[in-house]
Amino acid sequence: MAIEYKKSLAIFSGNVSVEEAEGLLDFFVKNPKGKINVADCSHIHAANLQVLMVVKPIITNEPKDMDLQTWLHIALK
Amino acid sequence: MKNILVIDDAATVRLYHCNILISAGYHTDEAINGIEALEKALTHHFDLYIVDINMPKMDGYEFLKELRSKDIPQAPAIMVSTESAKNDEMLAYNAGANLYLVKPVKPDELLSFTRILLGEGI
Amino acid sequence: MNALLEQFLSESRDFLQGIADKLMQLEENPNSTELMVELFRFVHTLKGNSGLFDFPEMTRVLHASEDLMDAVRNGRVHYSQELADQLLEAMDFVGILMDEVEGTGQLSNQHSEVSAALAQSLRALIVSAPEDSIEIGSDAISILLESSEISIPKTNVTAEKPTLNLPEEIAVELYRTAKSGDVVTLLEYAPEAECFFKGEDPFFLVRQIPDVLWREVTTLNNAPLAEMDAYSCQLIFRVITTADVIELRELFRYVPEQVNFKTLEAASFILPDGEKEEDALQDEFIASALELLNKDDTATLIRSTETMLGLVAPTLWFSSALRWLLIILECDAENQALKRILIESLHTFELPNLTNLAAEIVVEKSPVEEIIEKSAIVLSEKDHARFDMIMKSQRDVLRLPNNNNAVFVGRLKAVATTLKGCCLALNKNSDAVEVEKALETAISENSSEALLTWLANYTIPTEKTVEIVESEKMVKSEQDVEKLIISPEKETHDSSLIMPNRRAEDNAPASKTLKVDQEKIDRLMNLIGEMVVAKNALPYLANRAETVFGVRELSREIKAQYAVINRVAEEMQDTIMQVRMMPVSFVFQRFPRMVRDISRKLGKEVHLVLEGENTEADKNIIEALADPLIHIVRNSLDHGLELPEIRKAAGKPAEGKLLIRASQESDRVLIEIIDDGKGINPEVIKNKAYEKGLIDETTLERISDQDAVNLVFAAGFSTAEVISDLSGRGVGMDVVRSAVEKVNGTVGIESEVGKGTRLFLSLPLSMAVTNVMIIESNKQIFGVPMDMVVETVRVPFDQIQAIKQKQTTVLRGKIVPLLSLNELLAQNIDQIPNEGNEFATLIVRIHGENVGILVDDFRETVDIILKPMAGILGGLSGYSGAALLGDGSVLMVLNPRELI
Structure with missing residues (x-):
């Protein structure tokens, strides 16, 4: 599982593929205040990025990957 | 298949334009002057005309005027000229052209305009 | 090729x-x-x-x-x-x-x-x-435009703020980078909506871009979360990088139509930002700064700017501009204009469309861009410009006055078709319906107004239509649109299918002229030639059927069949000959230019008259004619026609006349070149020929004038006293003669001193079929072209006399030299006489003289297709070629002229 859902927290790990987008969207529809932990995430597919951009969730743990961190900051600004 | 009439007295230019259009899947017909073009336009359906200006017997301006004055479906016409003169351009519009391009028209340019004018997307 | x-x-x-x-x-x-x-x-x-x-x-x-x-x-x-x-x-x-x-x-x-x-x-x-x-010219156009009464609604296209919202520190950094010589590129990537289904990950792609200086990602998605389609890509990425554009293109090679590259000039980053509040000190600063600028006192200007910066709030637009001024003073101190513009902008807090360079980013919103936003189709910069161009052209067309009602209406229709094409190309089918309505109005009002209004409105941004709504509308109207746009005649018409690379002739659009590669004709001719030969085998076969197998009936049937095939073959041969025929004008057409050039060079006045240009002959003959004819014409101009003064002195008009005439005489083409020049003086020719050792003293005394004139064709004879750049290239008329003889032609000359010269060439119409006489010598058979054979005689052994070790005989009172064919072919064998001790002798005419060739026996004459020999054999001048006979054997055809 590239995304592990815990109540109102989505934990991303590794490379999050395009198939996750639907589930992620459902998660946020149910948890509009849901947060994300992307510490161990190296890349998220654009489909997921798009969902995150609309929701702009709070990031509990920043990605270790600096490039991804920069992008997420800009995208979720 | 869309049908395009290429009108030019120079066989080389006709071949050039037809090659481009045919390679993109269009059907083409040719005419070597305005008179021949008009004959074809009145007997066949064309979706686009590519017209040279300077031709013997009947030039491009005259051809377009004749064409536009006929009660037939009016397909767009691209006038191609070797001169990029505003004067010529306005004369072309006055005769009934819809677009004025300067020779040589690059293949991608010709195809792009053709697709737009034929409403086929970009 | x-x-x-x-x-x-x-x-x-x-x-x-x-x-x-x-x-x-x-x-x-x-x-x-x-x-x-x-x-x-x-x-x-x-x-x-x-x-x-x-x-x-x-x-x-x-x-x-x-x-x-x-x-x-x-x-x-x-x-x-x-x-x-x-x-x-x-x-x-x-x-x-x-x-x-x-x-x-x-x-x-x-x-x-x-x-x-x-x-x-x-x-x-x-x-x-x-x-x-x-x-x-220009008046005509302005009248055209002025007489147009149609008022054009002004479109209020407002130049929007730069779409790039760069923070000042990043802008400064980018400015410095660009100034340092790096190429700064803005990459805009709008992936297509369905890209996720194609296995693409635009985000991954974007993350591969190297040397990123600035980045941005936006989404067009503003629908409620519950209605969002996670799998429709609505992202737009924008990245500024110093990476090589080629590298970038390579990276985006699978989606080139979805990316846009722009090179950003340094000046395009100079965009002061901040609160636009007036400061008490600003006017004073502007005045002194401009003065310092005029004095070119950069040091003081920097100091005074720094001082000023310390006095104003850093959040002001004014402050931001001052910081930019300092940076420009540092990096681009030579750019006076830029500094002036920036200082002057402090008055208004507006940087006037300053920098044509800044315009790179501040893209004016054109009508097309609005369309794109609504339908979310991403156009490349080029396509964008093309839509814009088409729209502008239609506006130009619509603004033209109505000079001719029929044309006017046709023009309106064509404009409408064009605009509909644009709408459909942009997937805006509903707009196409509007165009159609506007056209109807325009036609009923007999005015362009309705269409112009539509065009004008098209440019005004209306509401930001969400695409979903738009597409619903589209579905409804689509079928209607189809009906409107597809015209009833839209049926395929296969009868009009024409090959694209067919070649039409200018002068006769209706005629079915075909340009065919000569090789193909030659091939066809060879094949027909072979068929003629193959056909000739049938009589042999009929003969064998009767004599060897004794089937007379079959023999007769073969002969009957042969007659049919023979007729068809002859017709085919005739037809192909016709195809190969071309008019002499092919050669003649170059004369006007040549005569003009040469006569100008020589200072002569020449009136050229061409006659019989439509006379036709075989292509090979015509081609073989070209060089000799040019040589002759040059000679006439050079040596024949006189200078104008000389002509006048001789009582002739100053302008000389040169007539080149072609005509057909039975199966030959006759070409005459006639000038009214000084003619050829036989005395001069005689002496010259004597000097050159071409004739001996006795001949010099006895030669007739006509024979003397003919000497110009002798090898090594050139009359030109001065070797001119034109004709006297060390070769004379002998070259002409041999060239003409090569194609079985003859050449002759007549001249009268003071009156002029007439040269005439006689050539066969076609060189395809040659009539030859078959002769036998040393157990071999050879062909001799019939047109060379004067007669065949049998010379009794005792009538052959030796004169100066040469064999001769007397034929009707004239001495005829006799040559043995075996000897000519370097075979050391005597010719065989018949039972009556007579030698079969072929009298041939060579250079106006009769010569007898002794052979062993005569056979029949046949029509053959003479093929020149190729390769090493081609060098044997004694043979003019070879041909296949009906029984399949090869016949070598002699060329007596070269042989002797």
């Missing part, structure tokens, strides 16, 4: 010839506007054609020629001899370039100097046009 280039070369040669012809005709008729217009069109078309290829040297010269002819055509420049010379020279140059292209498939770069020089001298002939002639 590709077909297009081949077409170009073939067509262009016709045009070059046409240009030369027209120039010649203009010489006779310098005031003919018709010729002038034709000439212009030729040059113009030729230039247009050359523009399709990368031959700048050729195009340059043609362009200059076209401009010159345009000036002539419009009466701005007068046609002159000099002008014609220049143009001819230019066309010769173009011809040379074409030869090179034909030979090598390309153009070397060594011609640029000549090309430039030619173009320059052509342009030098275009004297500056009198003002009035230009004004007529």
Whole structure:
């Protein structure tokens, strides 16, 4: 599982593929205040990025990957 | 298949334009002057005309005027000229052209305009 | 070589010839506007054609020629001899370039100097046009426009804020980077909505971009979360990078149509930002700064700017501009204009569309851009510009006045079709319906107004339509639109299918002329030749059926069948001969130009008359005719016709006359070249021939005048006292003679001192079928062309006498030298006489003299297809070729002229 859902927290790990987008969207529809932990995430597919951009969730743990961190900051600004 | 009439007295230019259009899947017909073009336009359906200006017997301006004055479906016409003169351009519009391009028209340019004018997307 | 280039070369040669012809005709008729217009069109078309290829040297010269002819055509420049010379020279140059292209498939770069020089001298002939002639043109247009009463609704296109919202520190950094010489590129990537289904990950792609200086990602998605489609990509990425554009293109090679690259100039980053509040000190600062700028006192300007910065709130626009000023003073101190503009902008807090460079980012919203936003189709910059161009053109068309109602309505319809095309291309089917409505209104009102209004409204941004809504509308209206747009005639018409690369002839659109490669004709002819031969085997077969197998019935049937095949074969042969026939004008057409050039060079006045240009002969004959004929014409001009003064002194008109006439006499073509020059003096020829050792003293005394004149054809004879650059290239008329004889032609000359000279060539119409007599010698058979055989006789052994070790006989009172064929063929065997001790002797006529050739026996005469021998055998001049006989054996055909 590239995304592990815990109540109102989505934990991303590794490379999050395009198939996750639907589930992620459902998660946020149910948890509009849901947060994300992307510490161990190296890349998220654009489909997921798009969902995150609309929701702009709070990031509990920043990605270790600096490039991804920069992008997420800009995208979720 | 869309049908395009290429009108030019120079066989080389006709071949050039037809090659481009045919390679993109269009059907083409040719005419070597305005008179021949008009004959074809009145007997066949064309979706686009590519017209040279300077031709013997009947030039491009005259051809377009004749064409536009006929009660037939009016397909767009691209006038191609070797001169990029505003004067010529306005004369072309006055005769009934819809677009004025300067020779040589690059293949991608010709195809792009053709697709737009034929409403086929970009 | 590709077909297009081949077409170009073939067509262009016709045009070059046409240009030369027209120039010649203009010489006779310098005031003919018709010729002038034709000439212009030729040059113009030729230039247009050359523009399709990368031959700048050729195009340059043609362009200059076209401009010159345009000036002539419009009466701005007068046609002159000099002008014609220049143009001819230019066309010769173009011809040379074409030869090179034909030979090598390309153009070397060594011609640029000549090309430039030619173009320059052509342009030098275009004297500056009198003002009035230009004004007529532009007046016509302004009238065209002024008389248009239609008012155009102004579109309120507001220049929007730069779409890039760069923080100042990043802008400064980018500015410095760009200033340092790095190429700064803005990459805009709008993935298509369905891209996720194609396995693409646009985000991953974007993350591969190296050397990123700034990045941004936005989404067009503003629908409620519950309605969001996670799998429809609505992202737009924008990245500024110093990476190489080529590298970037490579990275995005699978989605090139979805990316846009823009090179950003340093100045485009200078965008001061902040609160636009006035400061008490600003006017004073501006005045002093401008003064310092004028004095070019940069040091003080920097100091005073720094001081000022300390006094104003950093959040002000004013402050931001001052910081930019400092940076410019540091990085681009030489750019006075930029500094001035920035300082002056402090008055208004608006940076005027300052920098044409800044405009790179501040893209004016054109109508097309609005369309894109609504339908979410991402256009490349180029396509964008194309839509814009089409829209603008339609506006231009609609603004034109109604000069002719029928044309006007047709124009409206065509504009509507064009606009509908644009709408459909943008997937805006509903707009196409609107266009159709506007057209109906326009036609009923007989005015462009409705369509113009539609166009104008199209540019005004309305509500930001969400795509989903839009597409719903589309579904509904789509079918209606289809009905409207597809015209009833829209049916395929296969009858009109025409091959794209067919070639139509200018002069006869209706005629079905076909240009065929000569090789194909030759091949066809060879095949027919073989069939004729194969057919000849049938009589042998019939014979064998009867004599060997004793089946008489079959023999008769074969013979009957043979008659049919024979007739068909003969018809085929005739037809193919007809195909190969071409008019002598092919050769004649080059004479006007040549005669003109040469006579000008020699200072002679010559009136050239061509007659019988339509006379036809086999292509090979015509081609073989070209060189000898040119040589003869040169000779006439050089040695025959006199200078104008000399002619006048002799009581002749100053202008000499040269007549070249072609005519057909039974199966031969006769070409005459007649001049009214000084003629050939037999005395001069005799002495010259004697000097050169061509004749001995006795001949010198006894030779007739006519025979003396014929001496000009003797090998090694050249009358020119001074070897001129024209004809006397060390060769004389003997070259002409041998060239003509090669194709079984003859040449003759008549001349009268003081009156002129007449040269005549007689050539066979066709060289395909040769009638030969078969002879036998040393157990072999040979063919001898019948047209050389005068008669066949049997000479009794005792009537052969030896004179000076040469065998001769007397035939009807004339001494005829006798030669043995075996000896001529270097076979040391005596000829075999018949039972009556008579030798079979072939009397042939060679150079006007009868010679007897002794052979063993005569056989029948046959028609054969003579094929020249190729390879090593081709070097054997004693044979004119070989042919296949009906029984399949090979017949060697002798060439007695060379043999003896």
